[in-house]
Amino acid sequence: MTEKPGPEDTTLDAPTHSALKRLVVSLADSKRLMGIRYSDWLLGAPSIETGIAASSMAQDEWGHARLLYAMLKDLGADPLEAEHTRPMEAYASVDVLDAPFGDWAAVVAGMVLADGAITVALDAFCKGSFDPACSRIPKMLAEEEFHRSLGDAWYRRLAGCGSTEATELLRGATERMLPPLLRWLAADDQIEALATAGFTAPGDAQVAAFRDAVRDVVAGVGVDVDAVRIREDAWDPSRGRGPGHPDADAVERARGDRNRALFVE
Amino acid sequence: MHEHVYDVFARKSRGDPLAHIGYVDALDDETARVYAWKTYDEEHWFEMCVVRRSAIIPVNREDGPFAGGGSEKP
Numbered sequence: 001m002t003e004k005p006g007p008e009d010t011t012l013d014a015p016t017h018s019a020l021k022r023l024v025v026s027l028a029d030s031k032r033l034m035g036i037r038y039s040d041w042l043l044g045a046p047s048i049e050t051g052i053a054a055s056s057m058a059q060d061e062w063g064h065a066r067l068l069y070a071m072l073k074d075l076g077a078d079p080l081e082a083e084h085t086r087p088m089e090a091y092a093s094v095d096v097l098d099a100p101f102g103d104w105a106a107v108v109a110g111m112v113l114a115d116g117a118i119t120v121a122l123d124a125f126c127k128g129s130f131d132p133a134c135s136r137i138p139k140m141l142a143e144e145e146f147h148r149s150l151g152d153a154w155y156r157r158l159a160g161c162g163s164t165e166a167t168e169l170l171r172g173a174t175e176r177m178l179p180p181l182l183r184w185l186a187a188d189d190q191i192e193a194l195a196t197a198g199f200t201a202p203g204d205a206q207v208a209a210f211r212d213a214v215r216d217v218v219a220g221v222g223v224d225v226d227a228v229r230i231r232e233d234a235w236d237p238s239r240g241r242g243p244g245h246p247d248a249d250a251v252e253r254a255r256g257d258r259n260r261a262l263f264v265e
Numbered sequence: 266m267h268e269h270v271y272d273v274f275a276r277k278s279r280g281d282p283l284a285h286i287g288y289v290d291a292l293d294d295e296t297a298r299v300y301a302w303k304t305y306d307e308e309h310w311f312e313m314c315v316v317r318r319s320a321i322i323p324v325n326r327e328d329g330p331f332a333g334g335g336s337e338k339p
Contacts, residue, residue, distance in 0.1 A: 047268070047290060048290075049289050049290060049291060049296075049300035049303075049304060050296075050300070052300070052303055052304045053299055053300055053303040053304075055303075056303035056306060057303070146298075146299050146302055146303065149295050149296075149298060149299050150295075150296060150299040152295070153292065153293060153295035153296045153299070154292075154296065157266060157292050157293070157296075161266055
């Protein structure tokens with residue numbers, strides 16, 4: 001049986017250790033930003049119940065982020081530093097969360113696609129051999145089942161409501177989000193090295209899992225996910241994402257800048 | 266888009282009676298599931314379920330909250 005790395009593990013070579021740390025930060029940052037994007041819709045969602053669900057999902061995402069940042073400790077890094085001190089240029093969250101969702105259709109697309117892609121990456125990490133991921137991620141995936149249910153239901157409802165405007169907004173958001181998300185999941189040599197070492201699944205397997213997960217839903221607005229090409233433009237290997245970063249307001253909220261004086265650990 | 270009223274029932278422990286704990290307005294069964302779970306999350310429920318109010322058949326009252334074919338809220 002393969003030895004699983006844990007808190008005392010010193011067997012990882014430097015490139016694998018670095019790639020594992022990048023994966024954890026990427027997932028944690030994505031969760032934190034996903035939570036912020038949900039929180040933008042606590043008020044202003046189409047119904048009170050939807051606002052409450054957005055609030056709950058925002059809390060879920062921040063809880064997941066906290067658990068993921070804590071895994072850095074298992075890799076010899078300081079979670080507090082990662083959570084509270086990094087500049088926005090260091091954030092490794094998935095590109096499509098860099099700016100707020102402009103309308104409810106974009107929130108729904110984000111729920112299905114961005115949250116869905118993060119869940120695929122988490123699932124792959126959970127099934128790997130990094131002990132902290134194996135033990136902490138299953139509960140996240142159980143909570144994500146509700147996010148997916150809500151996203152799929154809303155997506156299908158908007159796609160079939162007969163409103164050309166709703167369909168167009170949803171299709172536009174879908175077409176904007178899919179290429180960078182596929183690129184993020186396809187990843188790069190570092191993910192392939194982690195896959196070879198047994199810590200996660202290869203990029204092509206994650207892309208296939210994502211396409212399977214969203215194929216039927218996005219077909220509702222006429223998008224063929226199998227025909228969407230993976231974006232092949234600039235890539236920042238140090239963060240495992242494209243160039244750019246989340247907006248300053250989101251990062252200030254993510255870091256808790258305005259409450260720094262009241263910070264309690 | 267038309268919403269329906271769904272009544273929410275839950276029990277805290279396996280042996281508890283299923284209790285009516287509230288309702289949600291939802292587009293369909295799937296959103297009702299999520300809204301109920303996310304809205305009434307103050308307890309660690311052993312079991313929760315939702316029923317579309319229009320599916321409830323009143324037995325002894327025609328003026329109760331469940332007698333309006335799903336439109337009346339308690």
